[in-house]
Amino acid sequence: MKIALVVYQFIKEKGGVERYVYNLAEQLVSKKYEVHIFTHCLPEKEDNRYIFHYVPAISFWSPLKYWTFAFNAPRAVKKTGIRFDIVHGFTQTLYQDIYRVGGGCHWDYMLHTYPSMQTIFGRALLCLNPRHMSLLLLEKMIFKGKRYKQVTCISEMCKDELVSHYKIPPEDIAIIYNGVDTMLFSPDNSRKYRDSIRSMYDVAPDDILLVFVGSGFKRKGLIHVIHALAMADMPKNVKLLVVGRGYEEKFRAIAKEKGIYELVIFAGTSKEIHKIYAAGDIFVFPSEYDAFGTACLEAMASGLPVIVSKASGASEIIEDGKDGIVIEHPINAKEIADALQMLYDKEKRKQMGLAARNKSEKYSLEVNINKTLSVYRRLVCDSNF
Incomplete structure (x- = not known):
């Protein structure tokens, strides 16, 4: 099976999303799936277990980075001519089979991060900020335009936000809690x-x-x-x-x-x-x-x-x-x-x-990958997966 993972940067140390994708990719190749990584930022030393595809993006200004990656990633996937069984998106992109929401709705994030969001004037100013405006618009395009077949969330709280803000049918959303490396993180x-x-x-x-x-x-x-x-x-x-x-x-x-x-x-x-x-x-x-x-x-x-x-x-x-x-x-x-x-x-x-x-x-990571594969199976309807 051919699986495409789409993420802006495939560098484990960069953050939670990147670490999650890195761990998922490792688990998938260990189960003998063919894994393609579509990314703008490659690791310093490429891992030959994966097939890497560069996604061009204008990175010097964050709004341009978001928009160019969002448009270019699906094009890069299509350009390969490969018929992927699953295209799994982790960064705001304008099409994927599965879109993983790893941080909740951006609106809720803003509400809890910026004190100025408590006033109408403050909200207006923040929503006019090019960075936040871009993320809010992209999020709206993905969910209102249904640019996915399946959404996964990392908590019930996250799912409730999506249903409330974007009226996504609850059955479109699967909850897969984050996994942890129980070997690395151990009482020993x-x-x-x-x-x-x-x-x-x-x-x-x-x-x-x-x-x-x-x-x-x-x-x-x-x-x-x-x-x-x-x-x-x-x-x-x-x-x-x-x-x-x-x-x-x-x-x-x-x-x-x-x-x-x-x-x-x-x-x-x-x-x-x-x-x-x-x-x-x-x-x-x-x-x-x-x-x-x-x-x-x-x-x-x-x-x-x-x-x-x-x-x-x-x-x-x-x-x-x-x-x-x-x-x-x-x-x-x-x-x-x-x-x-x-x-x-x-x-x-x-x-x-x-x-x-x-x-x-x-x-554990094993539990997480099994739940992810369960979602994959439902989408491809392939008994041999």
Whole structure:
């Protein structure tokens, strides 16, 4: 079977979408499918397991990048003359058999990312921004024009947004939660990396280390974690390790203002995030909006108890109080503090961390690929697939 994967950049380290496509491609070739990658940005070292096709795009200005890739990708697929069994799109393009929505509706993303969206004037200004205007129009063209045969979403939350905004028939949408590499993200990593990573960031062996992972600190709820830590009943040996990109100086200033500057460690980005989880005790993810939040699943696979908000799609896979704690309101620091208080107990952390690992195994890469292949089969109606 010939499968075309369409994504703007096929570089694993670039982000969540890219990592997802990379993992999917690996799983497909391991099952002996012929995989073609249609992309504008190729990896530095091409992998001969795949057949690469270059998609031209004007990349110096993001609106032009979006539009040129959206139009050129279907042309590049057609130009090959190959009859693909499945064309699977991961970036806004104007035709594909399956379109994967990996980040929710752009409108909802804007609502939860930009404070100015709370006013009519602010909304108007943002919608006139060429970047946002382009993404909103492309999204509308794909869904209103039904430039797909099947849509897949990464959460019920994401599906509800699509049905609400674009009136997509619910039966057109399949939910496939993100998968996690349960070999890479494993409780066994603690034995290998815990001491060295803690030493690197000056964290004592008996410190309770909270881990926060994500770029876009505001939307991911970092300020609420800082406020929760500043509450008086916190143990003295708690530290917070922040991994990702954001307005770091702003959040350093907030931590200083709250009197916990010495407890918050900003690590920047990391290419070996599995080692970071290995050093942690609790994962905190009170996101104000996240269509899923793969970092939460990675932490669970690593054996960490997680605190996640209902505004994240990842909360849908968590049984509150058993394999994680789901908070109702991410902006409520007291609610986060109460959840942390429960997990300051070592035995409780151990029990919940074990349950989290067990739950993560239901969302392995193998499970993800099997669900994806199930969608492929329904589309091609081929009993030999």
